[in-house]
Amino acid sequence: MQIGVPREIKPEEFRVGITPFGVQDLTHDGHRVLIEKNAGVGSGFSDEEYARAGAEIVDREQLYHKSELIVKVKEPLPEEFAFLKEGRALFTYLHLAPNPRLTEILLSQKITGIGYETLTRDGNLPLLAPMSEIAGRMAPLMGAYYLQKFKGGSGILATGASGVRPARIVILGAGVVGTNAARVAIGLGMETLIMNKDTEKLQKVDELFMGRVETMPVTAQTIAGEIRTADIIIGAVLVPGGRTPVLITRPMLGNMKKGSVIVDVSVDQGGCIETSHPTTHDDPVYEVDGILHYCVANMPGAYPRTSTLALTNATLLYIKLLAEKGIERSMEEDSIRSALNTYQGKIVNKALAEAMRITKEGGRTEDSR
Secondary structure, three states, X not given: OEEEEOOOOOOOOOOOOOOHHHHHHHHHOOOEEEEEOOOOHHHOOOHHHHHHXXXXXXXXXXXXXXXXXXXXXXXXXXXXXXXXXXXXXEEEOXXXXXXXXXXXXXXXXXXXXXXXXXXXXXXXXXXXXXXHHHXXXXXXXXXXXXXXXXXXXXXXXXXXXXXXXXOEEEEEOOOHHHHHHHHHHHHOOOEEEEEEOOHXXXXXXXXXXXXXXXXXXXXXXXXXXXXXXXXXXXXXOOOOOOOOOOOEXXXXXXXXXXXOXXXXXXXXXXXXXXXXXXXXXXXXXXXXXXXXXEOEOOHHHHOHHHHHXXXXXXXXXXXXXXXXXXXXXXXXXXXXXXXEEEEOOEEOXXXXXXXXXXXXXHOOOOOOO
């Protein structure tokens, strides 16, 4: 199979879809790998390293024209839409639920859209997990940084000091993002609360952290009560393939402490805070009603070397499966079927179909994350 790995063009996105070691595995198996010039530079991988691994270094137009399978990190941006030729397969983080424009492009071009974020195996999300781990660990650090007064925060030191209480962090969601955020928050000495709808997950959190984290079920009343004392709120909610539900509305911001910080990791899927909208690493925060919002849609892109290595460790197995069996036969595998978002001009993911229905009825037309 001919596999293409383009250079990412999302602002401040330095990751790349595969490492030279991954390329070596694929070329050893007889596949042809095309890498766009300078695609790996941001992650510390040179064109020479890819060439030594067996890749061909080409320009973007050649890559999209010749490749049967496109392997990326982030969803295609409008500047890339013209390169999406009919019948190709695209393997990346798609995050289509809040992005009807891209969804329509994939449907009209009959692109086989395979989303990392919806690939399921044994009840887990193995391709989302490594980036969720990194984003989760970043989230308390970003929140603590923006608590600085000169950054617009409340001036509370997250770790506290002798005789002074530390910051209080409220984490919405007990999945991979939420538990990794809690791990770092505890390490920094913060008072940490995890809220989740599924009480079984809260029990696992209790066992994992041995009582060092408070837990509470998610309801409108409990959220409203807990955000009053929060210095940092982490949005870590996920509906695989679907749009994230809004848990904190704009009127609720009025009950929060001025200078508090929201880090909405779930912004890729629409965000769980009504006032969230995607930001970039070069302009990461904005203020609404005295509350700072950090809503960078590609948080792990800030640490591309670690992120690219972790991502390839997870994705290479499935890239090899797609290449060896071909796109059609790969769909016999439950994991690949679960990752399908669009196929032959139709939406095949149930959560995405529901999100698109709501979008059309409600008139939401958010652009690419």
